[in-house]
Amino acid sequence: MISFQHVSKTYRTVIGVNDLDIEMPLGSYGLVGPNGSGKTTLINLLTGGLKPSIGKVRIFGCDPWSDRSVLKRIGLCPSSDVLYANVTGFQWVQYLTVLSGFSRKDAAQRARQCLQRVGMGDSMDRPMGTYSLGMRQRTKLAQAITHDPELLILDEPFNGVDPIGRFEIGNLLKEWTAHGRSLILASHILHEVEAVTKSFLLIHAGRLLASGKASEIQPMLVDIPQEVRLRGDGLAEVAKRIAAENWLVSLRFSPDRGDMFVAVKEPRALYRSLVELSRVAPINITGVHSPDGNLTAAFDALLKVHRGETA
């Protein structure tokens, strides 16, 4: 069980997380929020790196700040890069495994196995200074799983990883959860998290905005006001024809008039109108950019709903 009981964390005058009150059973969760939303603060609270200013944090029934033994059960892959340039990936992972309580011999065996598992088998004996960003991310993942933790916490694990690497790491994480082990995957990119887990915690400005399954959250994002960007020919004609629609909130053009930004209450109604318009009017829409994958916009919209600024 992971429990945040009315937890707030402040850095002098800055609020890191604000009155988080969550109880969740161990399982697989995506921690989603824009950069600066408080994801890393929440992870630091969970791993005992930070002490809550107010409230209590419990993980496996223990306070991670005062009971450090609970850290044996957690594996953390932070977002920060590794800068031991003259140390090999194998030496580094072995070193951290010994610090997790294993003998050097066991640690060496575990380090080799985990590095091979993340696709670093051929490069583990090279100095980390020669690694690409993607290789460093894989090595970071290896050190997080080498002591076989019950809960794996990853903070932006796909940063800098090429598409093949993303696919492989995604598969590894799916395999991890398929074995019944717990996972918290923090990211600001919704679809990356969605590929691994279906349960989300949406965090913004240190507050928990929404939580639940992806299937519960996506309809919320679709039905709330959003700004859609259109590109193509005949945009002025589109503007003229939708101007009177009651679902339209606002409309503006980019300075070069190549793009049109349409804020709508019901994006689905706009998409229907575009299809109908393309049949009857001389328009040629070449691009429609909706904020479905843009969490910042979605969170802004959710916040507006929370503040009661929109219906």
Add this chain to the structure above:
Amino acid sequence: MIRSIFEVFAFEVRRTLTPGRSVHWLALVLLPALLLWVVRQQSGHAMDVIQATWTIYFMVPIVSCMLGLLLWATPAVQSEQEGQTWIYLAVRPHGKFAVVLGKYLVAIAWTISAGLFSTTACILASQVADRERLWGTISLLVILSSLSYGALYLLIGVLFTRRGIVIAVSYTLIVELAVSLIPATVNKLTISHRLRTILADGMGLEQLRSAAGILFGEKGALQHLLILLAYTICLLIAALFVLRNKEVTMISES
């Protein structure tokens, strides 16, 4: 815990075996001896015992050891924080304590080895009489200086993870080099006062002691040695206590 400390020690020793750090070690070993050799060449005869004692004492257990420890013990936490590696260590059950104690061991091993080689080189370069006694006394002082200054700088580095070296240098100049020479009781609070007293006892500098008694402690090197060891243990415990209650996280937060 013990295994973790020695693992940190072994890991850090491997990391230190770089050309740059080896040159730094060699410089600490050879520079004092080179200076003594130049002085002896210019005077044309062997140095007398008192002159050699004070020169070697100032250059090796004080300056060399302090310089080595400032660069090794003070940034124990800061270097991991700047390298963004602290978080990986801190999420291990005994990670924080193992790292600072392991790095402390590396700092004192590095400084003591440089200090002992430097002492030997200095005594050979000065051609002084009573070499065995001088070597024994200065070597003891190198060990005590490394242990106690290492613990002091480690505590300063844990307390001030941002500007630790600047604060440690300021503290050394003000307290250990200036206050320790003030002829008042306050100088007893400094490490260098104890080291100086052990030096006077070890080398039998009775004339100096009677001329400037307040600059030296009471007779009995063992008492001062035990005080320094107790001081070292207290400083290390204080460093661990501060670290236990200090929030040291990644530099970039999201």
